Amino acid sequence: MGKFPEFINDKANAIAAANRSKGVTGFVFDGVDRSQVCFFECQADGISKEHTHDYDEWFCVVEGRYTLIIGDKKMPVGPGQEQFIPKGVPHSGEFTAGTRTINAFGGKRAEREHNINGTLIAISRRRSTRSYRPDQISDAELTAVIEAARQAPSGHNDQSCFFSIVQNRALIDEMSEGSKAEMCKIPVDWMAAIGKNKNVHIYHHAPTVIIVSSRKNAVSPLPDACAAIENMLIAAESMGLGSCWIGFTKFYFNGPESYRKLEIPEGYEVHYGVALGYKPQGIAQKPPERKSEPYRIIK
């Protein structure tokens, strides 16, 4: 019996026992709209009990034989052959040991053994990126990041945030120098030291910087901004982009001139910036350690 390649048989994608027939292992990949593609390997002869789902199914046999049963009709499917099962049609099946199939489902068919998905992976992989490739991200990537920000929750559904997207290298440098000049004046040693350090670029030379402001008279302007920022960072990671939440942004925004330059609407206040760009190749992100269990479950 052949095997699917290792990257398919990765245990992170293993289908939970409750979602597969006895004697079968499976690996699942997710599409949009909850559709899924599953790769099944049958280690022993077995059956798939009769079931129905409210989405279409298509499958193709790679090796071995899967007999599809609909009503009293038995349809043996061999290597290279395919079958389509419309939604709502009760079906069952019989398979022989050594059978491998690829099944696509128009809806969510399988849970993973370990409860992990693309979103959770992006959340756990995200790390602050402090070095960027100089080439600009694509407009499609930028649009996806901004869309993630727009979908963030907001207090009272005020949707109070405004995003100034800066892709002008000179302006990004000016914002960095402007923040540093203000930080030099602060009577906090570590901040003043950053301000004076010629090697520091507040935005880590990222090619895109998003300045996040929100409406001052909204119910919760600061939490709104933070929710939007976190969505952007996770969206960026999900597309393989590097990002960093930049708190030093605010120092540059100490007067009307900077607000005008960034076209920030009247009545809005800048909170933070987000640096965005491609991660440099070959530099591993070292995750800062997380506190082991900073939570309690109270039932």
Ligand SMILES: Cc1cc2nc3c(=O)[nH]c(=O)nc-3n(C[C@H](O)[C@H](O)[C@H](O)COP(=O)(O)O)c2cc1C
């Ligand atoms: C409110 C806030 C402000 C931050 N400001 C900066 C900043 O100005 N520059 C920077 O490099 N990182 C900044 N960070 C990123 C944190 O340093 C970083 O999230 C933390 O060290 C944990 O590392 P990780 O993001 O890689 O998990 C900020 C994060 C937050 C939440």
